Every structure is written in structure tokens, then in C-alpha cells.
Amino acid sequence: DAGVIQSPRHEVTEMGQEVTLRCKPISGHDYLFWYRQTMMRGLELLIYFNNNVPIDDSGMPEDRFSAKMPNASFSTLKIQPSEPRDSAVYFCASSSADDRAEAFFGQGTRLTVV
Amino acid sequence: KQEVTQIPAALSVPEGENLVLNCSFTDSAIYNLQWFRQDPGKGLTSLLLIQSSQREQTSGRLNASLDKSSGRSTLYIAASQPGDSATYLCAVKAAGNKLTFGGGTRVLVKP
DSSP states (O other): OOOOEEEOSEEEEOTTOOEEEEEEOOTTOOEEEEEEEETTTEEEEEEEEETTEEEEOTTOOSTTEEEEEEETTEEEEEESSOOGGGOEEEEEEEEOSOTTOOOEEOOOEEEEEO | OOOEEEEOSEEEEETTOOEEEEEEESOOOOSEEEEEEEOTTOOEEEEEEEETTOSEEEETTEEEEEETTTTEEEEEESSOOGGGOEEEEEEEEOGGGOEEEOOOEEEEEEO
């Protein structure tokens, strides 16, 4: 397996524009997580899915953020409208259902909102 | 709410010295603890995974211990090399398979 795949790797957009980040988890993994990393706050869990169903979205900062998982091999994180304070690195991770399982992370998407 | 703390936030050592990185967590009801390495501008690379039933885990020059009852884990890196310079993150997995991360320790190994 190629691991967790995120796209794009870098995104620069203007304030007010819609941004869509994409993630392909490792095949067979039941859990998918979206994290955000900033210098000030470190790594924060935004939302996670189990078997394509959102389980906990309490980390989503505002209604401008939304996430979907239409099938087991694809998830999106959308920001609409984007703001400069959304600039961060967004990571997607996946793991199997086993409580003991390791989590695997993608390479991240570096988002810059100008 | 689980809180994970890593001390120190930054560490600088001469090459060859052993590194000791600390991680503490407030809720001992965890499934496992994972140590990651992150190079500047890069993603997270998993180094070691310790299950809640284990006391330690080793991989090459890396050794991680876990004391679940006291809420502590330590990552030891023997005979440090400049290539070990990176940020090291610990994360605990608890109910819901969620990972909660510490703030990381930024390590610089000077030649």
C-alpha cells in the first residue's frame, strides 16, 4: 500500500475562497482522522470517521469547516470561506479498528490563505 | 479530557550523547502510546508503538518505556547523530481510537 495519500501538498488561496483538501486512507482501515498543525496550538484533532460515519467533530473550529467521507477510500475537508487564520498544515491519518493499531499519517497539506 | 505534555520543548546536545525525551499524560486509560518523528516541513513518521500492557519497546538505537500508572513515557536515543535532529512527538490513543498529541520536543544534535 502507498500509505495515506493527501492532495494537494501545498495550497495557496485568497481569503474568502473555498478550499478542498483530499485524503485517501490506507485500504482496509476503518478509521480516518483529520488533524491541523500550527505553531501556536500544535496538532489538533478536527474530526474523525469510523466506517465513513463522522464520530466526533468537536474539534472543527467553525461552521466554515466541513468534512465528508463518501466512501471508504476518500475523504475531503472543506473550508468555505477561507481566512488567513486557517493557514496551517492539515494532516490526514488512518488506522484499523483494532484498539492496539498504529496510526499512519499522510504527508500533509500546507495551506496558506493570503 | 486527556492532556499530553512533553518536556523539554527543545533540546540541544553534542553528537554521541544519549537523548532522553519525556512525555506525560493525565488519563491513564489508554490503549497505546506512539512516538513520532517530524522533520521540518514534513509529515509524521512513526518510530515506536507501545501497547498499554507493555513496559518498553526497542528499535535499533531507540528505546521507549511506558509507565501507565504514573502517566509517563520516555524515549531514549542512544549515541545521537546529527541526523537525529528533528521534532519528536508522543501521542496517546484512548477511547474512540483518537490520538492526543503532546507539543513535541525539538532536538538539535550538534556535530
